[in-house]
Amino acid sequence: MTSRVDRLHTDRGVSAESWLGMRFQGEDFQALRGPLVYLALAEDDSPLYIGMSVGGIGRLFSRHHHAWKDHPVNEIAYVLVYPVGTKRDARALETCLIQDLKPRWNRAHITDFAGIADRLGMTVMATRDLGRKLRESHNERV
Numbered sequence: 001m002t003s004r005v006d007r008l009h010t011d012r013g014v015s016a017e018s019w020l021g022m023r024f025q026g027e028d029f030q031a032l033r034g035p036l037v038y039l040a041l042a043e044d045d046s047p048l049y050i051g052m053s054v055g056g057i058g059r060l061f062s063r064h065h066h067a068w069k070d071h072p073v074n075e076i077a078y079v080l081v082y083p084v085g086t087k088r089d090a091r092a093l094e095t096c097l098i099q100d101l102k103p104r105w106n107r108a109h110i111t112d113f114a115g116i117a118d119r120l121g122m123t124v125m126a127t128r129d130l131g132r133k134l135r136e137s138h139n140e141r142v
Helices: 005-013 026-032 057-061 066-069 087-101 112-121 124-140
Strands: 038-042 047-053 078-083
Touching: 026 078, 038 057, 038 066, 047 057, 047 087, 057 078
Parallel strands: none
Antiparallel strands: 038 047, 038 078
16 A cells, blocks of 8 residues: 555655655654764764764754765765763763764764763763763664
């Protein structure tokens, strides 16, 4: 059975193979509007870029984003998005992921856990634990 949307696109000459619809639940929209961290990954699952946004997923799609201006976006195979509770959580997650995964396109790699912990108001051990948990979560998805 062909849906109304599929018929509309087929009538306009868009093949079913090129029309990919993504389904989101209501709570997905709420999560994508708040602070989050995103990982752009290559076909081989290597991290290309890790960033954060306080205002949701819009920054990821901005044509003015420095990472997309400086690098060929066709190298991105997929993007993982991690909604978080606060700007502080986003910064902590971004920092740990950059430290641990060392993405190619990020301008600087963060290497000072003590400095990171101090800036985030966390202990060094808590910062390392957060990085480890996020790395394990990433590895499970890959």
